[in-house]
Amino acid sequence: MISSKLLGVVTITYLICMVSYCTYLCFRNRKFGQVITGIAIFGLVVHTVALGMRWYESYQLGHGHIPLSNLYESLMSLSWTTVIIYLIVEYRYKSKALGVFIFPLISIAMAYASLSPNIQDEIEPLVPALQSNWLTYHVLTCFLSYSAFAISFGSSITYLFKYKKAKEKVPAGADMSELFPSMESLDDIIYKTIAIGFLLLTIGIITGAVWANYAWGSYWSWDPKETWSLITWLMYAAFLHARLTRGWHGRKTAILSIIGFAAVLFTFLGVNFLLSGLHSYGSS
Amino acid sequence: MTAKKQKNVIQRVTDFFVSIKLTIVLLIILSSVCVIGTLIPQNESPQHYLQLYSQSTYRIFATLGFPNLFASWWFICLMTLFTINLAACSLNRLPRVWRAIFHGDTVLDDKLLQGLTNVRKFTLKKFSAAQEKQYETVIAQYLNKPALIQKQGGWHLFSESGRYTRFGFYLTHLGLIIIILGSMSGSLGYQGYMQIPEGQTAHVMQLKNSNEIRKIDFAIRCDKFEVTFYAGSQRPKAYKSTLTVLENNREVLTKTIAVNDPLVYRGIYFYQSSYGAAPDSGGKIHLSVKQKDSGKQQDLTLDVGSSAPIAGTNYAVRADEFLSDFSMDNNGKPFSKSQEFNNPAVRVTVLNGGKEEFNKWIFAKFPDFHGKGDQPLDLQLVNFQPRYYTGLQVTYDPGVLVVWLGCIFLIGGIYVAFFTSHRRIWLRVEEKDGEFKAVLAGSTSKNHVAFSREFETLFKSLKA
Numbered sequence: 001m002i003s004s005k006l007l008g009v010v011t012i013t014y015l016i017c018m019v020s021y022c023t024y025l026c027f028r029n030r031k032f033g034q035v036i037t038g039i040a041i042f043g044l045v046v047h048t049v050a051l052g053m054r055w056y057e058s059y060q061l062g063h064g065h066i067p068l069s070n071l072y073e074s075l076m077s078l079s080w081t082t083v084i085i086y087l088i089v090e091y092r093y094k095s096k097a098l099g100v101f102i103f104p105l106i107s108i109a110m111a112y113a114s115l116s117p118n119i120q121d122e123i124e125p126l127v128p129a130l131q132s133n134w135l136t137y138h139v140l141t142c143f144l145s146y147s148a149f150a151i152s153f154g155s156s157i158t159y160l161f162k163y164k165k166a167k168e169k170v171p172a173g174a175d176m177s178e179l180f181p182s183m184e185s186l187d188d189i190i191y192k193t194i195a196i197g198f199l200l201l202t203i204g205i206i207t208g209a210v211w212a213n214y215a216w217g218s219y220w221s222w223d224p225k226e227t228w229s230l231i232t233w234l235m236y237a238a239f240l241h242a243r244l245t246r247g248w249h250g251r252k253t254a255i256l257s258i259i260g261f262a263a264v265l266f267t268f269l270g271v272n273f274l275l276s277g278l279h280s281y282g283s284s
Numbered sequence: 285m286t287a288k289k290q291k292n293v294i295q296r297v298t299d300f301f302v303s304i305k306l307t308i309v310l311l312i313i314l315s316s317v318c319v320i321g322t323l324i325p326q327n328e329s330p331q332h333y334l335q336l337y338s339q340s341t342y343r344i345f346a347t348l349g350f351p352n353l354f355a356s357w358w359f360i361c362l363m364t365l366f367t368i369n370l371a372a373c374s375l376n377r378l379p380r381v382w383r384a385i386f387h388g389d390t391v392l393d394d395k396l397l398q399g400l401t402n403v404r405k406f407t408l409k410k411f412s413a414a415q416e417k418q419y420e421t422v423i424a425q426y427l428n429k430p431a432l433i434q435k436q437g438g439w440h441l442f443s444e445s446g447r448y449t450r451f452g453f454y455l456t457h458l459g460l461i462i463i464i465l466g467s468m469s470g471s472l473g474y475q476g477y478m479q480i481p482e483g484q485t486a487h488v489m490q491l492k493n494s495n496e497i498r499k500i501d502f503a504i505r506c507d508k509f510e511v512t513f514y515a516g517s518q519r520p521k522a523y524k525s526t527l528t529v530l531e532n533n534r535e536v537l538t539k540t541i542a543v544n545d546p547l548v549y550r551g552i553y554f555y556q557s558s559y560g561a562a563p564d565s566g567g568k569i570h571l572s573v574k575q576k577d578s579g580k581q582q583d584l585t586l587d588v589g590s591s592a593p594i595a596g597t598n599y600a601v602r603a604d605e606f607l608s609d610f611s612m613d614n615n616g617k618p619f620s621k622s623q624e625f626n627n628p629a630v631r632v633t634v635l636n637g638g639k640e641e642f643n644k645w646i647f648a649k650f651p652d653f654h655g656k657g658d659q660p661l662d663l664q665l666v667n668f669q670p671r672y673y674t675g676l677q678v679t680y681d682p683g684v685l686v687v688w689l690g691c692i693f694l695i696g697g698i699y700v701a702f703f704t705s706h707r708r709i710w711l712r713v714e715e716k717d718g719e720f721k722a723v724l725a726g727s728t729s730k731n732h733v734a735f736s737r738e739f740e741t742l743f744k745s746l747k748a
């Protein structure tokens with residue numbers, strides 16, 4: 001399949017981005033910075049084409065479904081939404097430093113999807129229950145929210161890193177931390193990406209419920225994936241309340257955001273590998 | 285201590301419910317319960333649990349309601365407490381929010397000024413009517429047309445936007461409460477399952493999680509069932525049933541349902557949920573018949589219950605009964621152990637000139653098993669197309685629409701609560717010692733960073 005090969009190319013492009021973003025931090029050359037953003041955008045374009053082709057190929061095989069039906073496709077699509085959200089944040093906050101955390105995450109996810117013997121990259125037919133437009137709405141909103149949470153996770157790590165440096169009173173210029181956005185901007189990025197992620201996750205959970213109601217006649221059945229998405233939702237609700245009603249910010253909320261992202265990872269991967277239920281496409 | 289004691293009971297009960305501490309405790313408990321509910325498999329049979337846990341552990345679990353955690357009485361109590369707490373907290377804040385929305389400060393006095401962070405002071409040599417007009421326009425361009433108030437010897441402009449967005453979190457909390465109430469009222473409904481073989485009619489269902497049978501007031505007939513498979517595989521691609529609703533034997537509605545496309549009648553939903561071979565109710569049988577003396581071979585296709593002649597002889601074959609998973613009970617009576625095709629078998633009767641000559645079971649998986657003796661025909665079961673039954677999940681849930689309403693409130697509320705803000709701008713001009721002292725101040729309920737930037741821009745264009 002051409003699409004799998006293209007996705008391989010994309011994976012390598014993102015690996016190059018990962019190295020370049022790290023190198024950029026050392027040399028801080030503006031021109032070089034523009035070049036690596038260019039590489040990232042190139043990667044995104046090829047990524048988009050590859051996912052589009054995979055969609056097309058699935059029609060040719062007579063299945064005809066959006067590439068979201070197994071773990072391979074999920075990881076590829078999730079990486080795609082993460083690059084999009086990352087590039088928006090990079091543009092809005094004029095800072096490339098977060099790429100240092102985001103591209104390794106994306107590269108690992110994609111390389112794992114391509115290389116792991118446990119993950120099949122074939123296009124598989126969908127069981128009837130998954131043949132629904134709600135699949136698209138549900139998974140896409142969930143994935144966009146996961147991506148937003150991933151960015152907030154990266155920002156939180158950066159924040160804690162800068163916080164530590166600031167406490168140790170490392171003189172300015174003695175390390176790379178001033179290349180990162182200021183602590184205030186990081187705090188702002190953490191809050192905004194979580195607010196957006198929370199809205200998207202809410203919509204994702206609700207579209208999932210609407211769909212379940214159409215497919216199985218019950219909008220909520222407490223299967224492990226549903227329950228864990230609810231736990232994740234509650235954690236981010238706690239983050240937002242701590243911030244809005246208790247005035248928490250900075251280090252405390254950065255830690256909450258990291259805990260929240262652990263819940264996201266568990267909802268996305270842990271549930272499939274460790275628990276079982278309707279959503280466990282990996283097993284059958 | 286004494287002050288505490290003097291509080292009456294009602295006061296104390298209210299304090300308990302409006303406490304944010306209670307919210308936190310409840311949220312922690314609810315999350316932990318959710319985690320437990322994903323670690324212990326839900327709604328399995330006792331045998332299943334006994335494979336996983338010891339007898340005594342299972343007994344404890346069962347007493348605590350763990351096998352059906354999310355429907356246990358104490359989980360429902362927790363949810364109720366949570367709902368009351370959320371409603372109480374929200375109501376408790378209502379007066380303050382109400383005052384902020386409807387009786388906000390329109391005049392910038394010094395007390396208000398102290399609490400504001402976006403403040404710019406400047407002095408003017410003179411203050412003309414044209415100047416007034418200009419200030420009004422600039423502020424109107426940024427927010428809304430300002431109100432002009434003359435008070436305390438000063439001249440005041442006040443403008444605001446998004447005042448109702450302060451209700452955003454009420455909308456959110458209300459949505460959440462509505463969803464919980466809607467899901468609780470779902471317990472007034474029921475969920476069940478019915479199996480209807482093609483061509484037959486049913487009006488009872490098996491209730492979920494119990495052995496109860498429930499009757500519906502009308503009948504459902506399955507006119508047709510169809511399943512298609514992906515090319516070259518046993519994976520079903522789609523399955524559909526054509527259902528007809530019968531009221532007093534009168535047809536009222538016919539619809540072809542599929543997975544993701546249910547039939548709705550009188551608020552009851554019929555979902556396509558499964559299918560299978562109707563074990564004893566017929567289908568098409570393919571036999572291969574060999575005449576022992578002449579060695580002639582022939583394929584026969586016949587429905588269960590009907591017979592077909594063997595060309596060139598007096599013989600005919602009748603298919604009497606089909607079992608998908610042949611087995612015998614203690615009395616030696618054949619029955620189907622399951623609905624899977626583990627051991628398909630058909631009982632055929634061979635007729636000679638219309639008279640029954642002998643009958644026997646033939647097995648698809650054991651073609652050489654002949655049973656008794658010398659028979660003129662060698663019969664083999666080649667294939668079987670069962671008559672299908674359609675499996676319908678039946679749901680009546682009076683709370684669904686309420687839940688959807690709550691979801692809309694929730695999404696709308698979250699949007700308003702996080703992505704819109706209440707912004708206010710005050711401008712005060714006072715004459716003092718022949719000069720005009722002006723103060724521009726602003727406040728926002730959210731997004732302070734962006735607002736500060738906008739505020740500075742506004743200040744610059746005012747001074748221009």
Ligand code: HEM
Pocket residue numbers: 234237241244245304307369370373374377452453456457460697698701702
């Ligand atoms: C998960 C369930 C939720 C619970 C238990 C909950 C509970 C509460 C409580 C008790 C307060 C009052 C805090 C206080 O009095 O200081 C509050 C405030 C607030 N809640 Fe929630 N809430 C929930 C979900 C949400 C969600 C999903 C949002 C999203 C928009 C939200 C938005 C707010 C806001 C903005 C406030 C602050 C109001 C203010 O400071 O004026 N709540 N919440």
